[in-house]
Structures are given as structure tokens and as C-alpha cells.
Amino acid sequence: MNDQYCLSLVLHAHVPFVREPDYPRFLEERWLFDTLLETYIPLVTIFERLDAERIPFHLGLVISPTLSHMVQDPLLLERFLEYLDQRIVFGLSEVDRTKHDSNLNRLARMYYDRVVEAKALFSGRYEHNILKALDFYQKKGKIELLTTAATHAFLPFYTSYPESIQAQIEVAISSHRSLFGRLPHGFWLPEAGWHPALDEYLRSYNFSYTIVDTHGLLLGKPTPIKGTFAPIRTPNGLMVFARDLHASRAIWDPDIGYPADPVYRDFYKDIGYELEQSLIDPFLEPNGERTPTGYKYWAITQRGQQSKDLYNPDIATERIQFHVKSFLKDRIQRLQDAEHITGEKGISVCAYNADLFGHRWFEGPQFLEVLFREAAKMDNLSFVNPGTYAHKINQEELQKEMPEFSSWGMNGYAETWLDASNDWMYPHLMRAIERMIELAERFPNDGGLKERTLNQAAREVLLAQSADWAAIQHGGLSSAYARSIVEECIQNFTTIYDSLGSNYISTEWLTQLERKHNIFPDINYRVFRKKR
Known part of the structure; x- marks a missing residue:
């Protein structure tokens, strides 16, 4: 060296x-x-x-x-395969739609072939x-x-x-x-x-x-x-x-x-925002919102130029x-x-x-x-x-x-994760952390349903801490979703905290929450205990 x-x-x-x-x-x-x-x-x-x-x-x-x-995650893997199939079906329609324009058709075939190959590799050689x-x-x-x-x-x-x-x-x-x-x-x-x-x-x-x-x-x-x-x-x-x-x-x-x-290829200009709505039905959200298709035919192009280069x-x-x-x-x-x-x-x-x-x-x-x-x-x-x-x-x-x-x-420094767009989260987060530490100290050796409940409480606190939610709110895109996730995690944790205080937890509610926020299946809530 x-x-x-x-x-x-x-x-x-x-x-x-x-x-x-x-x-x-x-x-x-x-x-x-x-x-x-x-x-x-x-x-x-x-x-x-x-x-x-x-x-x-x-x-x-x-x-x-x-x-x-x-x-x-089996659910997300299943949805990823559906997503690939959606891209492939749409790609076939794009190859057909552009068949009279050799330049566009070449790009449509390139995208189509890439998705087909990716699915074959992921499902075959990489075994998902x-x-x-x-x-x-x-x-x-x-x-x-x-x-x-x-x-x-x-x-x-x-x-x-x-x-x-x-x-x-x-x-x-x-x-x-x-x-x-x-x-x-x-x-x-x-x-x-x-x-x-x-x-x-x-x-x-x-x-x-x-x-x-x-x-x-x-x-x-x-x-x-x-x-x-x-x-x-x-x-x-x-x-x-x-x-x-x-x-x-x-x-x-x-x-x-x-x-x-x-x-280089333009990231933002996607035909999902340009084609007639009937041609991109698979890429429409339930509320009719258009989303990207991945089929992008335009270069970034010199600044100031009115139209994009192919x-x-x-x-x-x-x-x-x-x-x-x-x-x-x-x-x-x-x-x-x-x-x-x-x-x-x-x-x-x-x-x-x-x-x-x-x-x-x-x-x-x-x-x-x-x-x-x-x-x-x-x-x-x-x-x-x-x-x-x-x-x-x-x-x-x-x-x-x-x-x-x-x-x-x-x-x-830190203003991406702490400014007027996202500072509302931190008092709630800090309070939840304090309470999670308290729970770990109060119930050091519990098992069964109570241990499941405490483990889920730990998951909710960890998920709420993700810097992604603050950054997304700072950036302004999907900010409503990011805020809702933090609010949901804090509310879930608070429900658990109050339930443990009253010594009652709804098993049905807990099971549904474990199904949705299933990250870290082997988590042990005692990671929040004080180190002595």
C-alpha cells in the first residue's frame, strides 16, 4: 500500500x-x-x-x-415483483407505441430489456x-x-x-x-x-x-x-x-x-406526466395522481434551451x-x-x-x-x-x-433535521424516549404478552427516531406522510405506555401493530435499560 x-x-x-x-x-x-x-x-x-x-x-x-x-420482507418482496411486472407490461405497450419512431423505440426497448433482465436475475440467480x-x-x-x-x-x-x-x-x-x-x-x-x-x-x-x-x-x-x-x-x-x-x-x-x-438522462422528465391518462392507468394513484413510470426519454440538456434533447x-x-x-x-x-x-x-x-x-x-x-x-x-x-x-x-x-x-x-450541521418544518417532533420524541427507558427499568424481567408489548414499544420509538422523517419534512416532498408516520409511532407508543400503566393491552390491537411495524422481529426491549 x-x-x-x-x-x-x-x-x-x-x-x-x-x-x-x-x-x-x-x-x-x-x-x-x-x-x-x-x-x-x-x-x-x-x-x-x-x-x-x-x-x-x-x-x-x-x-x-x-x-x-x-x-x-415477504409482503414487500411480493409487491416488488408486482412492480416489476407492471413495468414490463407497460414497457411492451411503450415498445408498440413508439414503433414508428426509431430513436424513441430504441430507448423504450432499452428500458423494457433492463426490467426483464432485472426480474430474471432477482427471481433466478439471486433467489429474491x-x-x-x-x-x-x-x-x-x-x-x-x-x-x-x-x-x-x-x-x-x-x-x-x-x-x-x-x-x-x-x-x-x-x-x-x-x-x-x-x-x-x-x-x-x-x-x-x-x-x-x-x-x-x-x-x-x-x-x-x-x-x-x-x-x-x-x-x-x-x-x-x-x-x-x-x-x-x-x-x-x-x-x-x-x-x-x-x-x-x-x-x-x-x-x-x-x-x-x-x-446524461434527465431524472425528472418522465412520460408518466406526459402521456394521455388512458395510457398510464397502471401508474395512477387511486386519487388520480400521476406517478413516474421509469420510462424517461430526454437528456438534461443545456440550461436555457427551450426544448429537451432526446x-x-x-x-x-x-x-x-x-x-x-x-x-x-x-x-x-x-x-x-x-x-x-x-x-x-x-x-x-x-x-x-x-x-x-x-x-x-x-x-x-x-x-x-x-x-x-x-x-x-x-x-x-x-x-x-x-x-x-x-x-x-x-x-x-x-x-x-x-x-x-x-x-x-x-x-x-443540523438544520436539515431541525428547523421550522420539523421541530414539532422532538419534544414528543424525547418524552417517548424517557418513557421507554422508564418502562425498560420498571419491567426488567417480564415475558409473555407483556414482553411482546414492550418489544413493540421499543420498535415504535426507534421508528419515530429515523432522521428520514425530519429530512422529508424539510425537503417538502411527501412531508404529510413523514409527519403522519411520526405521529402514528408516538401515538402507538403512548397507547402502549398507558396500557401498561393500567395493566391491560388489547391483544388484537397489538397483533395488528406487530403485523404492520414488524421491523426487528428479534428485538429485546431491554436495550433501553440503563447500563450499570
Whole structure:
């Protein structure tokens, strides 16, 4: 590793918990279905091709416990297959509708073929189990699977409640171990949300490292002498990497990032909003609201141009080649510049949300595949899993530092998850956490129906803590649904709390709630007990 510059690619895979069994279909469940089809299945197929051709690839992949549960849920899997069938049937109609326009027809066939192939892979080779496919490449040492907080809670908000943070971490570890048969070395901070108090928690659960946003490390105390091109070691011995700012901007920036290039496919312009209503009946909500079909025929196009250009996959592929070479050249140049100052070859940590690749950025999976193929030709650069890098370097030589409170949200701190749109939630959340701790202390050894009830109470508190609900309200899209979920979870918990106080719980009501909010089936409510 000493004679090469190191890149560590880390993708964070997470979807909010949405499961509505009382409805025949539910729009927000498509958050999972879209990313399965457009991001996670393509990722596995990339791994297969690279592995078959012996092209080296290494990356870290964060699988949130929430996502892990959802991709194994029989109801959601059944609905995902129905969703694929819906896309296939619609695709056939689109191929027929566009048969007199060769350019549109080519795109319609491309989308149709992709869905057919995805269904064949998912149902056949992957046996409806995308986690098993990912674990296969972890066992081969190609990818490293990290975990994150159980329900993706923004942990800095809960430092006054140690039991809450411990519950989020313990449930996550238990879920990861039951799925993959091993303990994770790395912990992904939800929304890159770091607070100095988290140092002690992560080390106490034996995590080796975590990743903070760029400014979190640079503003730490003392200032890191090697910048973000080397990890630091906290007072408790936790290794902390920082995201490469320029690598982040190259992909993430909405104005100058690669996905904003005019030749790439437009994410927003979908024929579900353009065709006659009679042609898109399968994609209409019960209230008549139009939804995306996944059939998008237009390029982003130069700003200011009145009409959109037709999307051309060949031109997009050429641009991918250019952007990959530009990305690698820039990473090496900045690592070389850092080496001139520090005298050591460093590491560039390139961390992103996984759904950017494929779901948001259609060409994203292609970018990743070409990235590994091009890097394989280079003698002075290698991709490395973050855990492998952490294991091989001498940690005693790392600078001791405490990173500053930070995140990767708007303006880099916490306003995405705490502003006028979502601040109403937190008094109710904090009260529920206090009461959950009280219940765990009051009923330490209960079993039977009472234990079931307490376990469900823990689920409701954890689900309400998800940072997704605050972020969705902040963004304004599906904000009514996000608010309703928090209100529902808090109300469910309050009902349980009051019922335990009166020593009566409706078994029928509890069973229905367990059926709907069935996440973490093996949860033990005692994770909320005080640690003595």
C-alpha cells in the first residue's frame, strides 16, 4: 500500500421504513422498489462482471438495518415483483407505441430489456435475496459491509439519552450479525452526523472506524496536520476518516457534479406526466395522481434551451469515459499535492449515498464499472476497503484529534433535521424516549404478552427516531406522510405506555401493530435499560 495512492469508495444504502399492508399498494413503498431495480441489482451485476473478468474492485457498502429488513420482507418482496411486472407490461405497450419512431423505440426497448433482465436475475440467480448476493462478495474480500444506526437516527440529537444511542447501535449490531454471521468493523454515521460524545459509544461497541464529513475533521482539535488525506485517532482510539471534499463535489454537486452534465438522462422528465391518462392507468394513484413510470426519454440538456434533447445512450457512454478519467486524474493530483506537504502517500475517501448511482444518476452504475476498469490499468493507484486500510496502517502513528460536530446536510450541521418544518417532533420524541427507558427499568424481567408489548414499544420509538422523517419534512416532498408516520409511532407508543400503566393491552390491537411495524422481529426491549 505504501507505493500506491489509495482510494476508498464507500456507498451508503438506505431506504426509509415504509410498509403499509392495509393498502393494496402504497406510493412511498416505491422508494424501495425504485432503488432495488435501479441501484442495488445493477450494483451486484457490476460485481459479477468485474469478478468474472478478474478486474480488481474493492469498496465499502453500508447496508442499513432498515433496508436489510425491508428487502427480506415477504409482503414487500411480493409487491416488488408486482412492480416489476407492471413495468414490463407497460414497457411492451411503450415498445408498440413508439414503433414508428426509431430513436424513441430504441430507448423504450432499452428500458423494457433492463426490467426483464432485472426480474430474471432477482427471481433466478439471486433467489429474491439481494443480501445473499452481496455477502458472497464480502466473503471474497471484494466488498466490506458496514452497518449504521438501527433506524438511521441522527445520533447527535440524542446524546442526552445514552440508552437511546445504545439501543440504536445494539439493534444494528444484532441485525448485522444475524444476517452476515460476523460483526461489522465500520460504523456509518447516519447523515454523517458526528458529535464528540459518540466517540465513547462507538469504541465501547468495538467499532474500529467511522467517517465524518470534511469540515468535521478539519475543524477538529487539534487541526489535522495531514488534512483529510489521512485518518486520525480519537482519544478513545476510534479511527476517523474524512470525506474527500473535491471527490464529493465531483459527483454530488447539483450544479457542477458529473450527473448534471447535459448529455446524461434527465431524472425528472418522465412520460408518466406526459402521456394521455388512458395510457398510464397502471401508474395512477387511486386519487388520480400521476406517478413516474421509469420510462424517461430526454437528456438534461443545456440550461436555457427551450426544448429537451432526446437522450442518446452512446453519447452518454462517451461522456462517462471522460468523467472517469477526469475523476481519477483529479484524485491522483490531489493525493500527490498532499504527499509533497506530508511526505506520505495518503488516502482519498469517496463516500456517497448509493441511490445516487442508478436511481438519481442513470449512468451512475456504468460510471462505477468503468472507474474500476480504468483504475486496474494504473500502477500508482488502488481501491481499498476502508476496514482493510484501517487494519494495515500503524494506528499508533496517527494523530490524536477530536472531530467537530458536523454532518453532510444543508450548511454542514443540523438544520436539515431541525428547523421550522420539523421541530414539532422532538419534544414528543424525547418524552417517548424517557418513557421507554422508564418502562425498560420498571419491567426488567417480564415475558409473555407483556414482553411482546414492550418489544413493540421499543420498535415504535426507534421508528419515530429515523432522521428520514425530519429530512422529508424539510425537503417538502411527501412531508404529510413523514409527519403522519411520526405521529402514528408516538401515538402507538403512548397507547402502549398507558396500557401498561393500567395493566391491560388489547391483544388484537397489538397483533395488528406487530403485523404492520414488524421491523426487528428479534428485538429485546431491554436495550433501553440503563447500563450499570
